Amino acid sequence: MKTKREDSENAADEDGVAKRQKLTEDSSPQLAFENPILSLASYDDDEEEEDEARRDGNGGKHVNNGRKEEGNGHNYSEDEDDDDEEDEESRVGQGKRSRAIEVRRDCPYLDTVNRQVLDFDFEKFCSVSLSNLNVYACLVCGKYYQGRGQKSHAYTHSLEAGHHVYINLRTEKVYCLPDGYEVIDPSLDDIRHVLNPRFSREQVEHLDRNRQWSRALDGSDYLPGMVGLNNIKETDFVNVTIQSLMRVTPLRNFFLIPQNYIHCKSQLVLRFGELTRKIWHARNFKGQVSPHEFLQAVMKASKKRFRIGAQSDPVEFMSWLLNTLHGDLKSLKKGSSIIHQCFQGELEVVKEIHSKHIAEKKENGDNQNNENGDDGGTEADKVMTETSKMPFLMLGLDLPPPPLFKDIMEKNIIPQVPLFNILKKFDGETVTEVVRPRIARMRYRVTKLPQYLILHMRRFTKNNFFVEKNPTLVNFPVKNLELKDYIPLPAPSDNEKLRSKYDLIANIVHDGKPGEGSYRVFVQRKSEELWYEMQDLHVSETLPQMVALSEAYMQIYEQQQ
Template structure:
């Protein structure tokens, strides 16, 4: 594909983009698959990476991004996130405006989110050959971490930007309370549930819903066999690479989860001294979107090098079952949809992206403003640095909530009680709901149960919890009054 748009001046491009967006303000060029919504917020985001109906749609979402001076790392991340379809739908539907949290936030963060939303809208609705992300880049470069005219690591920028989105779109109400789900008979399960519950207490956003998972780390004393376990959230997994001639993603995962020896570096409370221990990681909760960083850059005091090992990775049906410790509700099988590649040397390289378009299901190479279709066979290369996978099994990705652990992706073996206001729906006590609302109960308890999706959890169905019709006009009016 050409990039005629980029041959004009930046000012001219911005003017044309602005005019084009005004033209499509009323007329939608790309169908937006709306999240499953209530009167406020959403329950789930549709898993629409595939086009199951094989509909013939106009090809959109394949515009390049102009390089504004060593900004290939920004362009590579933008292409991957624009092609993360549930996230794109979230922004295209305008939900981000409802969930923006301005309390104790700087204006530049909000400006960055709006600039990103404009880029997504331009990419999927204006059908440009090339987009000039000048406003977005200028805001990013206000941060000294990403100063102008310097090379930067794409994973570092991805982590920074996702953190900014998570911060500004955070819907967590730290003043509210909700019970931790009981997991009798399984210490690991209860500890993991407590850790995830605490994580959601401080951070709950579309970034958490789509990208956050949970790792289990285990430390074991080699002298007394005492074990210490910890459960921690993650947004991406960094995988070690051996310097062999060739390896695979599965081998990298095996190396990530194998025991590592820690020489005299862990204090054992039972032995009451520093001891040699082993440390290992396993995945407890898999997120809908799973990002792998292949650690190609090796830094030591003596040497700095780039590892150019060939790494084989599947484009479809990546089975993570043997690397996942916690039982999952759906098979952890993932399909690839985007790759960030790095070419050149460690200190002066270049980033570009391969991504799969949701409309025509074809792969494209995005190298700044240059875009071209490519074959699946060419996706796998020794330049791959970041791999973006999505869980291909579920039809929708549920919102993560402390009050509704039945929507968590991993299985809780014991029955979790429904939120207090939903325990006896057949005899709904309006006065008790009002009392709870006056006591500043978490509004998620009401909001997320207005129209629950079908599910079965520990023998309790959504339908039995929602015996009272809250989706009709009278129910909507009632709950809107309660939420004021």
């Protein structure tokens, strides 16, 4: 049995608990207003916990329209765009939250939408809070704002500026603020298509047959796939590389359909896919594209080796980009990717090392005669020979040295060399001498040809003092480069035909002095077999004869099927 004293103690405890609850209830709505900055930035705790749980369940990834999005450390869930409104209600203390959002087909403010100012090429960050969480674009002035609840930046902007129509940059839903209802109107579909271009597999297959020009909002005409790229500051080396890769049909088709790389979390892959879709989109509002988000992903992935504001070499960039994309895309089972399917060939390398160098090394206590990894090592005539197979994504060609003396007119004679002369490096007989890592004589022979062959002419030589550029012109065919006439090729298997004819599809050129200068690219448009010269935003039609007169630096050839 309980005593009276115990009963009175229990009653006192219950009173205390009730008072504490009342105190917290009274004080909680005031907290939202005591710190105005906190109220703008914070989201409802319950919502965040739900998000955490969902995030753990999904492994932190979100798939939307075949496109995965990872912010800078922020992952957000499907219903988050509804959260602002609801947590405003909960903070102000207006009873229960309602998930329902009013949907209207008519909005009196749709005529204020200004497509001229919309630009979705830049990073999706709020222009006030710099957060990438739950960002909306104002369709009247084009600026980005966060949230749409009563204390959000978008809501404030709608009251201050009188701009009422906003699109969620992730879900592509359109809302009218401050009223907060969702607008469903087919006239806004063109904006959604510019924000996130979509291609069906059928459209992708017919891209190379399309001869139709598109018209931008300013009245200028452009060709889908032949649009200029903005030079954000000395980023022409990126622009020419992207424009060249856009001519590689299997690579382009792969990146035009996001389902092909839906499993990939790499920002570089996602941004490259996004950029590919924007370049080939036929309903853009303007006739050029800014590769800004792609460049940000490049800077991050390359640890600022390639960055905005610093000129780099397109050959180095191409090599880095292909290897990084392959590493991000390769499947665990096969270890292959679309990059290797397009560009990977194979070389047989025969290395001869004179035994006196080996003897010197032995005396120095270094007994590494490359014994492991030797396919065949014979020490006859005091020469050690190693044969190995080596995959390649591009082939480097050595140019003959330019003449030292000037002619009567006081100008250097610019020598010319046929492409076939410098291709002899890969005939299996021509000897190339290398100094590093040790002096050796190398012979190369191509044992497998790739579908797309990348050649680069070694124009730049660095010494201790400066970089020199070799001005030698290379004479090359624009169509029907027949390799089997100049280099021995492997015999094809019984049911296969030897494919050794190639056509040029892209030619990167360097103009100006080494270390300075600029890059431009000649590319072929397949639907009409016309050539275009592209330098950043400038795109102009040119003659095939002009392509062959330039100082070629890197070329992509396509195998004839």
